[in-house]
Amino acid sequence: MDKVLGSMQVPCSNARYGCTVKTSYHQKQEHEATCPHDEPCFCPVSCCGFSGGPAAATHLRHFLTDHGWPSTEFSYGASFDVAVRDEDEMRVLIGDDGHLFLLTVALKPSSCVVDFSVVCVRPRDVEPKFRCIMAFGSWKNSNYYARSEFQVTSTAFFGGMPPECVMFSVPKLCLDKDSSIHVTMHNTLA
Ligand SMILES: [Zn+2]
Numbered sequence: 001m002d003k004v005l006g007s008m009q010v011p012c013s014n015a016r017y018g019c020t021v022k023t024s025y026h027q028k029q030e031h032e033a034t035c036p037h038d039e040p041c042f043c044p045v046s047c048c049g050f051s052g053g054p055a056a057a058t059h060l061r062h063f064l065t066d067h068g069w070p071s072t073e074f075s076y077g078a079s080f081d082v083a084v085r086d087e088d089e090m091r092v093l094i095g096d097d098g099h100l101f102l103l104t105v106a107l108k109p110s111s112c113v114v115d116f117s118v119v120c121v122r123p124r125d126v127e128p129k130f131r132c133i134m135a136f137g138s139w140k141n142s143n144y145y146a147r148s149e150f151q152v153t154s155t156a157f158f159g160g161m162p163p164e165c166v167m168f169s170v171p172k173l174c175l176d177k178d179s180s181i182h183v184t185m186h187n188t189l190a
């Protein structure tokens with residue numbers, strides 16, 4: 001059986017993106033890891049123009065080096081804090097399995113709430129697989145507690161940030177310079 005698989009030539013999964021390479025079954029994965037024809041994954045910044053190949057490392061480098069976005073490494077199932085500063089923020093979340101996420105903090109001047117969203121940066125395989133829990137509590141001016149649990153959207157940012165991905169909001173009145181939200185990510189397939 002192994003011999004048969006070994007001699008069979010299979011097309012690369014990126015054939016629909018122009019790759020003509022055929023490999024043995026065993027070398028398929030190895031080729032696809034570096035295939036230049038992978039579905040491109042873009043940058044959510046609309047004027048940026050960046051597009052990268054399959055490797056999360058390319059995006060990570062772009063986000064951290066070219067945009068200077070802060071990052072947080074996390075383990076699935078363990079809660080971590082993200083400080084809320086008084087400005088918009090894109091934060092790169094790096095899972096302990098190498099998956100990349102973008103956490104967006106948006107303080108629209110006209111709005112009385114701060115909006116949070118998390119998306120998974122994934123050029124392919126957009127099957128939903130991650131859940132996120134966000135929670136915030138403040139006992140300074142009022143007793144305020146909010147919690148949201150949601151499925152994380154996967155996106156390649158084709159056309160920018162996916163719309164309507166805001167999943168958590170906190171009143172600006174409840175925030176001060178020391179505020180942070182608690183975030184927990186879960187890999188539902190693991
Ligand atoms: Zn290929």
Ligand SMILES: [Zn+2]
Binds near residue numbers: 048049050062066067
């Ligand atoms: Zn960019």
